[in-house]
Amino acid sequence: ETGVTQTPRHLVMGMTNKKSLKCEQHLGHNAMYWYKQSAKKPLELMFVYSLEERVENNSVPSRFSPECPNSSHLFLHLHTLQPEDSALYLCASSQLGSGNTEAFFGQGTRLTVV
Amino acid sequence: AQSVTQLGSHVSVSEGALVLLRCNYSSSVPPYLFWYVQYPNQGLQLLLKYTTGATLVKGINGFEAEFKKSETSFHLTKPSAHMSDAAEYFCAVTLSGGYNKLIFGAGTRLAVHP
Numbered sequence A: 001e002t003g004v005t006q007t008p009r010h011l012v013m014g015m016t017n018k019k020s021l022k023c024e025q026h027l028g029h030n031a032m033y034w035y036k037q038s039a040k041k042p043l044e045l046m047f048v049y050s051l052e053e054r055v056e057n058n059s060v061p062s063r064f065s066p067e068c069p070n071s072s073h074l075f076l077h078l079h080t081l082q083p084e085d086s087a088l089y090l091c092a093s094s095q096l097g098s099g100n101t102e103a104f105f106g107q108g109t110r111l112t113v114v
Numbered sequence B: 001a002q003s004v005t006q007l008g009s010h011v012s013v014s015e016g017a018l019v020l021l022r023c024n025y026s027s028s029v030p031p032y033l034f035w036y037v038q039y040p041n042q043g044l045q046l047l048l049k050y051t052t053g054a055t056l057v058k059g060i061n062g063f064e065a066e067f068k069k070s071e072t073s074f075h076l077t078k079p080s081a082h083m084s085d086a087a088e089y090f091c092a093v094t095l096s097g098g099y100n101k102l103i104f105g106a107g108t109r110l111a112v113h114p
Helices: none
Strands: A004-007 A010-013 A018-025 A031-037 A044-050 A053-057 A064-070 A073-079 A087-094 A109-113 B003-007 B010-014 B019-026 B032-038 B044-050 B056-058 B064-068 B073-078 B087-094 B108-113
Touching (some): A004 A087, A010 A018, A018 A031, A018 A087, A031 A073, A044 A073, A053 A064, B003 B087, B010 B019, B019 B032, B019 B087, B019 B108, B032 B064, B032 B073, B044 B056, B044 B064, B044 B073
Parallel strands (some): A010 A109
Antiparallel strands (some): A031 A044, A087 A109, B003 B019, B019 B073, B032 B044, B032 B087, B056 B064, B064 B073
């Protein structure tokens, strides 16, 4: 596999459920990101991990809990979500310190909270 | 703080016509600028980027963009639209040394009609 892979592609969950989104990058990058894309808002950066350390948390509610066990994997653990959390969640990776600034995105997980 | 403004949330062109998608940015330091494209139910794909050097940047699928510092603009153009160009386009900015965090514009949906 190449690039950035996200699973599942679609997820429907109730407000009392606990679920996790998974992201895997095969690019050898040292930074990973979670972005949220809602219907009527610009793409929002949620979390940044650099060398498996969280370096940014953009005022994201605690019902979203990220985890980066190694440089290739990133998770977003979800619990007691609200309907307004329904969105496309995009994972991305990039290589810091290389002079290359672009981020590579996965195809996203479409989350619906019912 | 950086920000990005994309003028026109929807643009419609005829097949074969010029495509012009507008992007203006705000940044207190020289920015790195990007255009990404998103096809339905997909993640974001990099079209082109400006970091330093030549201000006219060529990307994939025949797109190009010109960085104009005096106008704080980075408009995206393509001389002749193709039906397959129909998608949503996002302009983004980041800063050197800033963990490659992307600040996105609201997006422009491009429709191409026969």
